[in-house]
Amino acid sequence: MAYEPAQPIAPLPVPDRLLMGPGPSNVHPRVYGALATPVPGHLDPVYLGIMDDVQALLRYAFQTGNRHTLALQATGMAGMEAVFTNLVEAGDRVLVCVNGFFGGRMCDIIERLGGEALRLEVEWGQSIDPEAVRQKLRQERAIKAVALVHAETSTGVLQPLEAIGALCREHEALFIIDCVTSLGGCPLQIDAWGVDAAYSGTQKCLSCPPGLSPMTFSPRAVEAIGKRRGRIPSFYFDLTELFKYWSEARVYHHTGPISMMYALREALRLLHEEGLEARITRHARNAALLIEQLGSLGIAPFARADVRLPSLTTVRLPPGVEDAAVRRHLLNAYNVEIGGGLGPIAGKVWRIGLMGYTSHPRNVYYLCHALRAILC
Amino acid sequence: MAYEPAQPIAPLPVPDRLLMGPGPSNVHPRVYGALATPVPGHLDPVYLGIMDDVQALLRYAFQTGNRHTLALQATGMAGMEAVFTNLVEAGDRVLVCVNGFFGGRMCDIIERLGGEALRLEVEWGQSIDPEAVRQKLRQERAIKAVALVHAETSTGVLQPLEAIGALCREHEALFIIDCVTSLGGCPLQIDAWGVDAAYSGTQKCLSCPPGLSPMTFSPRAVEAIGKRRGRIPSFYFDLTELFKYWSEARVYHHTGPISMMYALREALRLLHEEGLEARITRHARNAALLIEQLGSLGIAPFARADVRLPSLTTVRLPPGVEDAAVRRHLLNAYNVEIGGGLGPIAGKVWRIGLMGYTSHPRNVYYLCHALRAILC
Numbered sequence: 001m002a003y004e005p006a007q008p009i010a011p012l013p014v015p016d017r018l019l020m021g022p023g024p025s026n027v028h029p030r031v032y033g034a035l036a037t038p039v040p041g042h043l044d045p046v047y048l049g050i051m052d053d054v055q056a057l058l059r060y061a062f063q064t065g066n067r068h069t070l071a072l073q074a075t076g077m078a079g080m081e082a083v084f085t086n087l088v089e090a091g092d093r094v095l096v097c098v099n100g101f102f103g104g105r106m107c108d109i110i111e112r113l114g115g116e117a118l119r120l121e122v123e124w125g126q127s128i129d130p131e132a133v134r135q136k137l138r139q140e141r142a143i144k145a146v147a148l149v150h151a152e153t154s155t156g157v158l159q160p161l162e163a164i165g166a167l168c169r170e171h172e173a174l175f176i177i178d179c180v181t182s183l184g185g186c187p188l189q190i191d192a193w194g195v196d197a198a199y200s201g202t203q204k205c206l207s208c209p210p211g212l213s214p215m216t217f218s219p220r221a222v223e224a225i226g227k228r229r230g231r232i233p234s235f236y237f238d239l240t241e242l243f244k245y246w247s248e249a250r251v252y253h254h255t256g257p258i259s260m261m262y263a264l265r266e267a268l269r270l271l272h273e274e275g276l277e278a279r280i281t282r283h284a285r286n287a288a289l290l291i292e293q294l295g296s297l298g299i300a301p302f303a304r305a306d307v308r309l310p311s312l313t314t315v316r317l318p319p320g321v322e323d324a325a326v327r328r329h330l331l332n333a334y335n336v337e338i339g340g341g342l343g344p345i346a347g348k349v350w351r352i353g354l355m356g357y358t359s360h361p362r363n364v365y366y367l368c369h370a371l372r373a374i375l376c
Numbered sequence: 377m378a379y380e381p382a383q384p385i386a387p388l389p390v391p392d393r394l395l396m397g398p399g400p401s402n403v404h405p406r407v408y409g410a411l412a413t414p415v416p417g418h419l420d421p422v423y424l425g426i427m428d429d430v431q432a433l434l435r436y437a438f439q440t441g442n443r444h445t446l447a448l449q450a451t452g453m454a455g456m457e458a459v460f461t462n463l464v465e466a467g468d469r470v471l472v473c474v475n476g477f478f479g480g481r482m483c484d485i486i487e488r489l490g491g492e493a494l495r496l497e498v499e500w501g502q503s504i505d506p507e508a509v510r511q512k513l514r515q516e517r518a519i520k521a522v523a524l525v526h527a528e529t530s531t532g533v534l535q536p537l538e539a540i541g542a543l544c545r546e547h548e549a550l551f552i553i554d555c556v557t558s559l560g561g562c563p564l565q566i567d568a569w570g571v572d573a574a575y576s577g578t579q580k581c582l583s584c585p586p587g588l589s590p591m592t593f594s595p596r597a598v599e600a601i602g603k604r605r606g607r608i609p610s611f612y613f614d615l616t617e618l619f620k621y622w623s624e625a626r627v628y629h630h631t632g633p634i635s636m637m638y639a640l641r642e643a644l645r646l647l648h649e650e651g652l653e654a655r656i657t658r659h660a661r662n663a664a665l666l667i668e669q670l671g672s673l674g675i676a677p678f679a680r681a682d683v684r685l686p687s688l689t690t691v692r693l694p695p696g697v698e699d700a701a702v703r704r705h706l707l708n709a710y711n712v713e714i715g716g717g718l719g720p721i722a723g724k725v726w727r728i729g730l731m732g733y734t735s736h737p738r739n740v741y742y743l744c745h746a747l748r749a750i751l752c
Contacts (some may be wrong), residue, residue: 003439003567003651005432009645012638013425017416023631027415035635036412036512039403039585041713049389056381063379071585074612077630081612109611130490191379204632209415211449211587211633233609235485236450254453255399255579257587259411260636262388269385276377291716337417 057268079199079213090114156314165194207356400579433644453588455575466490511666532690542571
């Protein structure tokens with residue numbers, strides 16, 4: 001046959017990495033077991049039961065009673081796209097708080113849809129001041145939604161949500177959040193904090209491989225979708241169709257990504273077994289240990305203590321240290337991955353994740369041992 | 377914590393189904409092994425090598441030299457959406473050949489994008505006559521593309537492509553095909569048959585779970601995307617971005633669905649080891665055996681012999697047979713899944729898949745044994 005691969009394709013290489021970067025994090029062994037579980041049909045009653053379980057467990061993870069809670073059939077980035085594709089149409093104005101990479105990405109998507117992204121920008125590494133949001137909401141007319149990133153993976157900053165949620169209610173704007181790096185690892189109260197639309201990923205604090213996007217929508221968000229002037233430009237991300245698929249009607253929309261749904265179900269069962277509070281405490285404790293241990297190597301945190309993410313710690317590179325060379329050395333000699341900086345802080349910070357299964361003292365001690373050996 | 381699941385969530389149920397419906401088909405044991413392989417970072421050199429391998433093996437599966445060949449980070453239905461989202465914009469006219477469910481879906485997506493779908497419709501179960509395509513291309517002005525389904529999963533019809541490919545070249549229209557149910561199981565020659573854009577799924581003839589969409593684009597298709605008047609409305613499916621991610625530049629676009637990519641790589645290795653020709657012969661031989669064995673039960677094929685799919689056989693329900701009851705009995709008593717009809721042929725046909733790992737004589741004999749016990 002023509003078009004043969006130029007080189008022979010070897011059996012799958014299996015490096016046993018310790019994933020301490022900005023994600024993916026290490027997958028829990030039970031989740032690998034779920035991935036390797038025999039696949040049924042996507043309309044099989046057994047699989048439909050799996051979807052019900054995922055939905056119930058996601059409501060627990062998000063702390064919400066939202067009926068419209070689901071795992072979108074694509075990666076976390078698709079969650080961002082699905083939210084805006086359904087809630088924004090030509091002429092809609094969205095206030096986007098930008099304090100890192102992913103806020104910028106939101107603006108790109110809004111503009112592709114013909115919407116207007118009003119940027120409230122602060123320096124990378126800072127959090128958003130609710131007072132600034134209040135001023136924007138007062139100054140500008142007809143802001144349909146306020147969007148921000150709860151846990152900025154590019155900077156390690158956790159954004160307090162409650163005050164901004166209250167402002168959105170007051171000004172009748174929808175409150176949209178990206179919680180890719182916070183779900184299952186940081187305090188997150190969708191209902192209590194007045195969040196209307198939230199999306200996440202599976203590959204951070206849930207100890208599951210990347211591939212799905214957990215999402216939830218308040219009744220206000222669902223109502224806003226129902227009031228659109230034009231059609232939703234996407235079929236694949238049309239939430240009105242997806243809500244029918246993720247309800248008792250189970251109206252066929254796509255062939256479900258069955259193995260990934262198995263994996264997510266097991267990851268969420270692990271979260272529920274451990275308990276959200278215990279999980280959050282574990283993340284906080286191990287992040288504190290990391291900062292303490294790195295301190296003894298002369299490595300200091302980048303984000304301010306009061307807005308520091310427990311799932312992802314950014315630290316300043318010690319003077320004279322070569323960023324890429326150290327990370328390559330960690331990967332090749334120790335099988336440990338950590339992340340470099342992005343955008344304006346590239347080469348200035350490292351991003352060290354302790355998420356889900358990776359959030360364990362043994363990993364903190366091993367990384368610090370390796371860094372000591374390389375740097376000292 | 378609030379929002380606890382109403383019922384306890386049990387360990388994953390594992391029914392060992394024989395998947396003989398319209399897909400997913402059974403997953404090869406080696407592919408399960410790949411799914412359970414430790415996940416590296418999505419920017420890890422090891423993972424980038426995996427992407428290279430997938431690309432090389434997909435070119436072999438598609439029989440193409442197209443540089444722009446990739447596995448899209450979502451299910452097969454997303455492949456359809458990505459093709460049209462990039463190639464169709466407001467005012468573009470696409471001739472869509474509709475002879476089953478998925479042709480209709482194409483029209484829906486084109487219209488959401490502001491394009492015009494000109495339908496060339498024939499009865500479900502028929503194939504498209506190239507002469508009718510020629511007439512349409514002569515009558516109508518400015519047809520940008522002709523789109524059709526190579527293997528209609530709703531009817532079991534295989535559409536001959538070569539003559540229509542030649543007509544598209546003659547009339548300077550792009551040729552777009554859905555090959556979800558044909559890739560890796562039926563003859564398919566992307567380059568030789570003049571196909572410009574093709575998308576498929578992983579869960580049919582490739583013996584891999586659902587979750588990714590293999591795609592390939594000719595230089596003409598890539599040029600057409602470059603000549604768009606407006607921006608691509610989607611970021612997630614923006615092929616200009618995805619081509620940069622799937623090239624040596626590896627420009628970050630999304631966190632790759634690593635475990636699914638592992639699975640696809642192993643599934644494509646299996647295809648390459650067996651060889652395309654041997655694989656296609658196996659599918660044809662087992663489909664013939666199925667038709668012969670069903671004939672001895674008085675069950676006759678629905679699609680005409682000359683356009684019958686080797687991967688999916690539609691058969692007419694014998695008189696007096698209760699569709700849903702028999703399929704439920706097969707599933708519950710024998711753990712065998714077959715598919716019912718859709719749309720105008722619902723209740724009139726069964727859809728029996730012999731795809732990938734499922735395409736084996738033992739499965740044909742077992743299904744016929746079970747049907748004999750239920751029906752006779």
